[in-house]
Amino acid sequence: MIPLVKPFIPDKRILMPALEEILYSGYIAEGQPVRDFETEFSHFIGNNNCLALHAGTDALHIALILAGVRQGDEVISTPMTAEPTNIAITMVGAKVVWGDVDPNTGLLDPESVRSLISPKTKAIMLVHYAGMVCDMNKFNEISKEYNIPIIEDAAHALGSKFNGNYIGNNSQYTIFSLQAIKHMTTIDGGFIVLKDDRQMSRARRLKWFGLDKKVSRLENDIKETGYKYAMNNLNATIGLVQMKYLRRVLNIYIDNGIYYDNNLKNINGVELVKYYPNTEPSYWLYTMKVEHRDDFIKMMESNGITASPLHHRSDTHSIFKDSKRELPNMEKWYSNFIHIPCGWWISDEDRNKIVNVIKKGW
Numbered sequence: 384m385i386p387l388v389k390p391f392i393p394d395k396r397i398l399m400p401a402l403e404e405i406l407y408s409g410y411i412a413e414g415q416p417v418r419d420f421e422t423e424f425s426h427f428i429g430n431n432n433c434l435a436l437h438a439g440t441d442a443l444h445i446a447l448i449l450a451g452v453r454q455g456d457e458v459i460s461t462p463m464t465a466e467p468t469n470i471a472i473t474m475v476g477a478k479v480v481w482g483d484v485d486p487n488t489g490l491l492d493p494e495s496v497r498s499l500i501s502p503k504t505k506a507i508m509l510v511h512y513a514g515m516v517c518d519m520n521k522f523n524e525i526s527k528e529y530n531i532p533i534i535e536d537a538a539h540a541l542g543s544k545f546n547g548n549y550i551g552n553n554s555q556y557t558i559f560s561l562q563a564i565k566h567m568t569t570i571d572g573g574f575i576v577l578k579d580d581r582q583m584s585r586a587r588r589l590k591w592f593g594l595d596k597k598v599s600r601l602e603n604d605i606k607e608t609g610y611k612y613a614m615n616n617l618n619a620t621i622g623l624v625q626m627k628y629l630r631r632v633l634n635i636y637i638d639n640g641i642y643y644d645n646n647l648k649n650i651n652g653v654e655l656v657k658y659y660p661n662t663e664p665s666y667w668l669y670t671m672k673v674e675h676r677d678d679f680i681k682m683m684e685s686n687g688i689t690a691s692p693l694h695h696r697s698d699t700h701s702i703f704k705d706s707k708r709e710l711p712n713m714e715k716w717y718s719n720f721i722h723i724p725c726g727w728w729i730s731d732e733d734r735n736k737i738v739n740v741i742k743k744g745w
């Protein structure tokens with residue numbers, strides 16, 4: 384079976400010596416390799432304010448704290464995401480307010496978000512689901528008009544672009560995940576990326592018990608609760624090796640995605656997603672809509688290809704029962720969206736086969 388997701392792990396002959404050296408170096412906690420990884424990641428994104436963490440979820444938690452979201456506040460978010468996005472909002476005691484999605488893209492609808500803004504709204508959580516970028520022109524306008532910060536959950540969107548720049552240069556807060564199945568993995572890991580450096584020193588303290596690493600332990604004074612969210616040298620070493628492959632790996636995702644955009648056009652029962660102005664997806668998963676989805680999945684499976692919606696909508700969990708509301712466009716989207724394999728493991732032959740199988744119908 385051709386899988387929908389697959390971790391990219393660099394060549395053993397390059398990765399293992401680097402890992403072995405760090406593992407026996409006597410310094411395996413957070414040290415120089417983490418700083419080096421931050422520097423390389425910052426160069427890639429084009430933004431110097433990138434802070435490495437143990438997970439993307441940690442980055443979401445810190446972003447919410449920095450945005451000033453507290454108990455009783457509201458955060459407008461999307462049900463069309465993986466679990467960490469909205470569970471993180473509960474970590475600061477805030478209420479999730481479900482925005483509806485655009486039924487053509489599955490991404491949060493700016494007009495729905497606008498209609499839900501209240502005096503309690505402290506942040507807007509955007510998810511660039513599957514690597515597709517939200518309608519940032521409109522969201523930037525809303526953020527400015529109401530003076531509400533945006534947190535971009537870019538766990539699926541490393542290498543996606545808005546206005547020609549990589550995601551991670553637009554909003555006050557952006558988070559990335561380096562978990563096993565993301566575009567780039569360090570086994571577990573994440574980044575919080577800030578638009579400017581004003582909150583950088585607080586972010587650094589929040590990831591390490593509230594301690595200031597620049598000051599000696601004896602002189603340190605903890606002023607607020609911090610967490611144990613630092614990345615360690617081993618994960619960072621994997622990241623440093625991954626950076627050598629990142630552009631090549633991303634290019635395969637993107638090249639395959641564009642191939643599907645061009646070759647799955649005008650097929651009966653298939654509706655492709657139109658991307659928003661000034662955005663370029665990095666196709667973590669290839670996303671489209673199909674008629675008779677269950678039959679489509681079975682047909683693909685019988686041809687050795689995985690096709691799946693992959694994520695379960697977040698708003699049906701009991702923990703969010705107080706947030707329940709009707710989301711008519713989400714219903715429309717949720718009933719027929721599908722993902723097909725698109726990543727670095729898909730060869731030209733595979734993608735050609737996938738297109739031909741879909742063309743034959745189901």
Ligand SMILES: *Cc1c(COP(=O)(O)O)cnc(C)c1O
Nearest residue numbers: 438439440465467468538560562
């Ligand atoms: C993977 C993921 C995260 C972060 O997950 P971690 O496993 O904590 O790195 C956040 N949001 C989304 C949408 C994700 O898919």
